[in-house]
Amino acid sequence: MRHLLEIDDLTVDELHRVLDLATDLSPPRVLEGQGMALVFEKPSARTRNSMEMAVFQLGGHPMYIQAAEIGMDVRESVEDVTRTLASYHGCIGARVFAHATVERMAGEGLVPIVNMLSDEAHPLQALADVLTLQQEFGDLAGRTVAYVGDGNNMFRSLALAAGMLGAEVRFTGPPGYRLPEADRDRLAAAGVVVAEFDRATDAVAGIDVVYTDVWTSMGQEDEAAQRHRDFEGFRVDEALMEAAGPKAVFLHCLPAHRGEEVTDGVVDGPASRVWPQAANRMHAARGLLAWLLGEAVDGGSGA
Numbered sequence: 001m002r003h004l005l006e007i008d009d010l011t012v013d014e015l016h017r018v019l020d021l022a023t024d025l026s027p028p029r030v031l032e033g034q035g036m037a038l039v040f041e042k043p044s045a046r047t048r049n050s051m052e053m054a055v056f057q058l059g060g061h062p063m064y065i066q067a068a069e070i071g072m073d074v075r076e077s078v079e080d081v082t083r084t085l086a087s088y089h090g091c092i093g094a095r096v097f098a099h100a101t102v103e104r105m106a107g108e109g110l111v112p113i114v115n116m117l118s119d120e121a122h123p124l125q126a127l128a129d130v131l132t133l134q135q136e137f138g139d140l141a142g143r144t145v146a147y148v149g150d151g152n153n154m155f156r157s158l159a160l161a162a163g164m165l166g167a168e169v170r171f172t173g174p175p176g177y178r179l180p181e182a183d184r185d186r187l188a189a190a191g192v193v194v195a196e197f198d199r200a201t202d203a204v205a206g207i208d209v210v211y212t213d214v215w216t217s218m219g220q221e222d223e224a225a226q227r228h229r230d231f232e233g234f235r236v237d238e239a240l241m242e243a244a245g246p247k248a249v250f251l252h253c254l255p256a257h258r259g260e261e262v263t264d265g266v267v268d269g270p271a272s273r274v275w276p277q278a279a280n281r282m283h284a285a286r287g288l289l290a291w292l293l294g295e296a297v298d299g300g301s302g303a
Contacts, residue, residue, distance in 0.1 A: 031060025
């Protein structure tokens with residue numbers, strides 16, 4: 001049984017295959033007659049809508065479950081919740097605070113587990129990101145992606161996905177918000193080396209993709225004022241996009257805090273690909289589930 005808790009749960013060939021399946025508009029109905037439990041400790045418009053539609057397109061029935069309905073480690077253990085949901089569903093997706101939660105769910109070995117977001121990883125978003133870049137550039141080998149902001153879960157998953165597909169990955173952000181050493185080691189194990197820059201203008205010079213995320217993620221609201229001060233100088237504005245060059249595109253996983261990490265002129269400007277990127281959340285999820293519940297079970301690549 002296979003799970004997707006982080007991008008490097010896939011091999012490079014499997015990552016390519018998932019992205020190929022994401023473009024199949026007549027996908028195999030691998031969830032025909034089955035449900036998929038979608039557990040949300042953290043709400044998300046994009047994740048809920050993209051996952052529900054992906055499950056529907058694969059013939060299944062999505063079941064949206066809020067944290068209060070199951071009370072993981074409050075009313076029941078994570079393991080007991082997993083056993084319960086696996087009694088009804090062919091797959092479980094979970095958008096959680098702690099990465100250990102999805103690891104514990106996968107440890108039960110009952111049905112495939114999909115990490116819809118945790119504090120360490122956001123693999124479904126990264127799949128949508130690289131799908132968007134493939135649509136823009138074709139092969140990512142030799143392309144350069146610069147991430148401006150916080151060395152967080154989003155960056156780690158993006159770096160893995162883009163790096164595994166052959167892109168050069170750069171990072172720039174303030175001291176104290178850079179990638180932890182353990183994440184650098186994990187990236188290196190996947191063959192991904194990240195070049196770090198102190199200045200955003202240096203990081204984006206002559207590149208293909210500028211990517212940013214919010215300075216304050218859900219659950220970090222108490223840190224917002226300090227983070228706003230710390231990240232000054234790392235806003236993606238029109239001047240920074242100009243430094244990247246005329247062919248560079250802009251990505252953001254959304255929602256954007258306009259006027260903080262990015263300006264309106266960039267989000268709504270000609271370089272922005274944020275809406276195709278958002279739409280690709282559904283296609284990427286469909287491709288992953290088609291592979292995870294089809295070819296991964298059958299043991300073939302399908303290529």
